[in-house]
Amino acid sequence: MTNEFPFEISPMFEGERVRKDDMFVELAGPKSRGFELVRAAGLDEIEDGRFNLTGPDLLSMQEGSRHPYAMIYRIAGKLVEPDLEAIVERRNHDFQNYIQGYMHLNQRYDIWVRISKDAVKKGLKSFEQIAKATMMLFKNELPFIEKIEASFITDPEEVEKQRADALKVYEARDARTKGLHDEDVDVFYGCTLCQSFAPTNVCVVTPDRISLCGAINWFDGRAAAKVDPEGPQFAIPKGEILDKVGGEYSGVNEKAASLSGGEFSRIKLHSFFEYPHTSCGCFEVVGFYIPEVDGIGWVDRDYSGSAPNGLAFSTMAGQTGGGKQIIGFLGVGVNYFRSPKFIQPDGGWDRVVWMPKNLKEKIKADIPAELLDKIPNEDEVGDLKTLRDYLEKKQHPITQRWAKEEAAPHAAPSEAVAQPAGAPLWSVPAGLPAIPQFGGGDGIKIVLKNAKITIERIILKGKEK
């Protein structure tokens, strides 16, 4: 495969680095300018294998010098479409690194390339050879590319000019990608990085739901799963959609059952109260149910005070973490606030009743405008009574739920049901330690719906010896 080129081509050169002293030239990089771009074109617009260069070629560059550098590839084929451009473009990094003596780092307008003196000694004379080798690899590895041509630029002015156009292309792509939602993909990605701490925890990462540590979005999951499908990030085929609003999918449920060791077998990805997504403990923000106002407050890791329910982040994190489905608490990544499906089965933003001011500031742009001054922070509200008054005064949408609740008939007798379902459990007055929840696993879950429990007296007895 490599006979026609004066350099070897193999994946074993992938991590190869060219030291400053060993380099013939440096191209683009942090001290210069450049970009790489792939564009889809019509089959009749492209001449397969054509190469042209604007600016000085390799051997007319002085040894040890640095130059701006751009690589533009145009591809065509029956199956080629603009959405594939980014995917093909990312492979430029992989393929060019197969070339011995050629180092490629980063992507888009941050590319950084070095060519070694050794490579030149062995016969590398021109960028044409690099381009031809890369194009050959593209066609070999990505069979949907029927025709490909390359234009490289080393002339500084031309690089600048085309770079401006390239930036517009990247922007348009990003806008399309941001418009990607759960419905648009067939596969979600799971992450079990935290399982050493919480053995039953599996994060399901979707376009509308970032991992709760905040580090991994759907694209990261895809990239990582591709590189190491048996590693901590892996594909979860969606399967059938079982609940559109709550976000429940048959494929996800199957994976949940097998990876949690049977601990739970249903996940509603966007639900707070019904089969919520589990948490490990690394989440950035924890949501907590406040029964007194039937709303949900949120606390981020950096907030050191107590929430209106009297609990601190760390206490609630202790309740929520550990990889179990705990109703009443939910750990999420900050980015989840930006999701169009943010707790949608439970009312989304209309259910948010409290947030520390630093967190609010961080996501200000994503809070619906009409709610901005209706959600209090720690300066405005410090306890439950003040919270209720505040929400009442500001006419927060949550007050409509109160009206509905009061209109409904009082206290139906409690039902004991043999399967878990959604209603929130009893409220814990601030100050008392949290009552341990009935967990999953052994025996029956008892669910109380619309029950009002009054206790006249609690008698604490020491254990019979």
Added chain:
Amino acid sequence: MRVIAITGKGGTGKTAVAGMLIKYLTSGSGTLLAIDADPDSNLPDVLGVKVEKTIGDMREFMLQERDSMPPGTNKETLLESKVYEVLAETPRYDLLVMGRPEGSGCYCFANNLLRGIMDRVLKNYDLTIIDTAAGLEHLSRRIIRDVNELLVVTDGSRRGLQTAERSLQNL
């Protein structure tokens, strides 16, 4: 590829030993990478090399800039490039400073990426010398995985010897 880690209680002269070892070994042929893995970084000064940014800075950057990165950004490729940006190149050897330890966020993913990247970086050098604090943080976090030899530096004090013993146990 050979990796030597030098550890010991602060103040016993380990950075001096590291520095002198590096100077001595670079008089031969072969490529050498020096890594300062002590959060209280001293090696660049001892070697007379100016280092602007550290790997810790780059790891923070990955966390801080997370939401402003273009949606499909390949974080591994980006972090790898950042590691090379902070790598200081001198005529005889290259120098990497690990820098500050983790902040309050979640670093599992960043560290996972870093592990793979450091594996690949080290493969480019015949010899790597790591000046590390007694806690062996980066080694215990397995960011740098394969150490062939451990040099433990101590003075004659009892505490120095205790620290030395603990370093061996930690490994």
